[in-house]
Amino acid sequence: MLVSPINSHRAEGMNVWLEFGYFEWLKYARPWVKLVDTEEPFFSVNVIEGNPEPRSSPVCAILEDIIDVLFSILTVSSS
DSSP states (O other): OOHHHHHHHHHHHHHHHHHHTOGGGGGGTTTTGGGSOTHHHHHHHHHHHHOOSOOOHHHHHHHHHHHHHHHHHHHHHHO
16 A cells, blocks of 8 residues: 555654654644554654653644544554
């Protein structure tokens, strides 16, 4: 599937933005965060957890999106 490599690349970009504090760029990640592979959201949460910076509004928004993705992954897998 072509979407998977593209979204994997975008997830890597999002994690770099999180890791290096480019929080204002996270607004560009929000539309496609729902399409990332299963392991990507877990890695993103680890990056957010490991970043000592205060939680800005863009980080909180992307974290909410990631939590929604994780919830739907867990809901589908437990059905």
